[in-house]
Amino acid sequence: LVFMYRIKQIPEDFIVEEQIELDFDEDGKYTYFQLDKKSCNTEDAIISISKKLRIPRNAFNYAGAKDKNALTKQCVSVRGSIRNFENNEIKVKVLGKGNKPILLGQLTKNKFNLIIRKVNERPEKISFIPNYFDDQRFGRNNLQIGLNILKKDFKNAAKSIEDKRTLEFLKNNPNNSIGAIRCIPFIILKMYINSVQSYIFNEALNILIKENSKNLTKVDYKQGEFFFPKEFIEIENLPLISFDTIYSNSKLENIYNEILNNNNLTKNNFIIRSISNITPHGDLRNAFVEVEDLNISELYDDELNKNKNKIKIDFSLSKGSYATVVIKSLFSK
Numbered sequence: 001l002v003f004m005y006r007i008k009q010i011p012e013d014f015i016v017e018e019q020i021e022l023d024f025d026e027d028g029k030y031t032y033f034q035l036d037k038k039s040c041n042t043e044d045a046i047i048s049i050s051k052k053l054r055i056p057r058n059a060f061n062y063a064g065a066k067d068k069n070a071l072t073k074q075c076v077s078v079r080g081s082i083r084n085f086e087n088n089e090i091k092v093k094v095l096g097k098g099n100k101p102i103l104l105g106q107l108t109k110n111k112f113n114l115i116i117r118k119v120n121e122r123p124e125k126i127s128f129i130p131n132y133f134d135d136q137r138f139g140r141n142n143l144q145i146g147l148n149i150l151k152k153d154f155k156n157a158a159k160s161i162e163d164k165r166t167l168e169f170l171k172n173n174p175n176n177s178i179g180a181i182r183c184i185p186f187i188i189l190k191m192y193i194n195s196v197q198s199y200i201f202n203e204a205l206n207i208l209i210k211e212n213s214k215n216l217t218k219v220d221y222k223q224g225e226f227f228f229p230k231e232f233i234e235i236e237n238l239p240l241i242s243f244d245t246i247y248s249n250s251k252l253e254n255i256y257n258e259i260l261n262n263n264n265l266t267k268n269n270f271i272i273r274s275i276s277n278i279t280p281h282g283d284l285r286n287a288f289v290e291v292e293d294l295n296i297s298e299l300y301d302d303e304l305n306k307n308k309n310k311i312k313i314d315f316s317l318s319k320g321s322y323a324t325v326v327i328k329s330l331f332s333k
Contacts, residue, residue, distance in 0.1 A: 005331055006117040007324070009304055011038040013115040014070035016323070019316075020063055020107040022075065028097035030077045036091040041068040043188060045090050046076070053082060057185060063107040064319060065191075067136055077102040104187075109292075111316045112323045116331075118308045122299055123330040128232055130205055130329075131289045133198035134322040135222040139191075143199055143223060146192035149278075150269040154178050157192075178274050189278050193270075197240040197280060199223055203259045204252075205287055208235050217332035226325070228332045235287035242282035243270040291326055292316040 008014045022032055037045045042065045050057045059079040066072035079101070085092040141160050148157035154177040158170060165183040173179055181189070206227050210216065213229035220226075239245045239256065245267060247253035260266055272279045294315040302310040313330075317323060 005119050005327075006305070007114065007327060008067075008069040009117050011069060011071050013117070014067065014323075015113040016066055016070055016072045016074075017111045017113075018063065018066070018072075018074040018107050019109045019111060020075050020102070022095070022102075023098055023100070024096040025099050026097055028099040030079055030098050030101050031082050032075055032077050032095045032098055032102070033082055034073060034091075034093045034095055035062075035076045036071070036073050036093070037066070038071045038089055039068065040089050042066045042072075042074065043185070044068075048090060049082075049085065049092060052087075053085060055080070055082065061101040061103065063102050063104060064110075074107075075102060105319060107319045109316050109318050110323070111314070112326075113312070113314045114323065114327070115310055115312055116327065117302050117310045118305050119299065119302075119311055120309070122296060122311060125294055125296060126291055126326070126329055127294070128288050128290055129321070129325050130209060130226065130228065131286050131321055132202050132205065132221075132226050132325050133195075134324045134328075136322070136324070137198045138195050138222050142192050142195040146194075146196040147263065147265075149181070149192055149272065149275070150196060150265060152274070154181060154274070157181060163188075181275060186277065189275065190280070193272070193278055193280050194240075196265075197242070200241050200256065200259050200263075201238055201285060202226075204238055204255050205235070207255050208238075208287070209233065219328045219332045221328070226328060226332075228329045232288065237284040238287050240280075240283045240285055241267065241270065242280045243267050245282040285320070286318075289318050289321045294326075296330075 035045060042062060046060045047057060050060065055078060060076055062074060062076045066074055082092060082094060084094055145157050145160045148160065158166060158177040158180040161184060163184060166180045169180040169183050209227045209229055212233045215230040217228045218225050236248060241256060270280060292315060295313065297312040299309040299311060302308040315326065
């Protein structure tokens with residue numbers, strides 16, 4: 001069965017709503033607001049609000065980055081006050097005050113309402129996915145920038161960063177690559193390193209799935225291939241690699257060492273002394289996650305693609321998991 005499909009043809013095809021619990025206090029020094037956006041990513045939206053309302057960028061915090069090509073709703077905190085604001089891409093709606101900033105990872109889950117276009121058949125339901133990091137994690141060249149930083153090749157890392165602040169700094173200070181890299185907001189710098197951790201996690205999970213399942217489908221993604229088992233496999237939580245990673249067994253250590261060797265890395269590369277605070281700590285990530293409350297509609301006429309069909313799907317995923325991996329699993333062959 002061959003599926004041809006299209007996602008995110010228009011932003012309204014991909015609606016994401018963050019689920020988060022906040023403690024309100026009218027005397028709090030932080031203001032919480034709902035950020036509705038489309039056609040821009042979370043960081044660009046925050047920078048735009050920062051400039052428009054003349055609030056320093058470092059006053060804002062959010063729990064997770066949301067896609068550019070989507071309609072998204074998420075909560076953001078700002079130190080001090082903010083007013084309601086709206087333009088064609090962004091809407092700020094004040095929710096109340098609290099005593100703590102929102103922290104990365106604070107959300108509980110994301111709810112998705114999606115339209116998949118140009119489909120021939122209605123896919124079968126699934127109840128779980130391998131917890132891969134998908135293309136959004138890697139941007140256009142996040143992985144290569146991250147690898148360059150880890151290998152202390154700061155010159156090529158700085159040259160690869162497409163940011164006005166970095167470009168301006170390099171223009172005036174062509175021999176100060178580390179200074180140019182430091183121009184980037186901390187949350188973006190962490191993303192470069194996280195993209196390397198994510199790639200290594202994906203590779204390790206692929207190896208373990210291939211070793212433990214004979215009934216597989218596969219799909220290409222930006223950094224290689226995803227393998228989807230038809231039956232659930234018991235695989236332990238896997239490390240997000242860092243200098244302090246301790247493996248639960250020698251087999252897992254061998255798998256990670258092989259991936260590190262293939263990329264000319266060791267665990268010690270994750271110690272980054274030249275740029276403060278971006279040395280990551282090790283963590284564990286679920287190998288598989290549940291696809292909660294999945295509903296798949298019948299076929300509808302696709303008004304944007306002549307003589308084609310569309311379906312509507314909705315579901316929830318735990319934080320840090322990717323709706324696009326659910327779609328890839330549904331349509332894998």
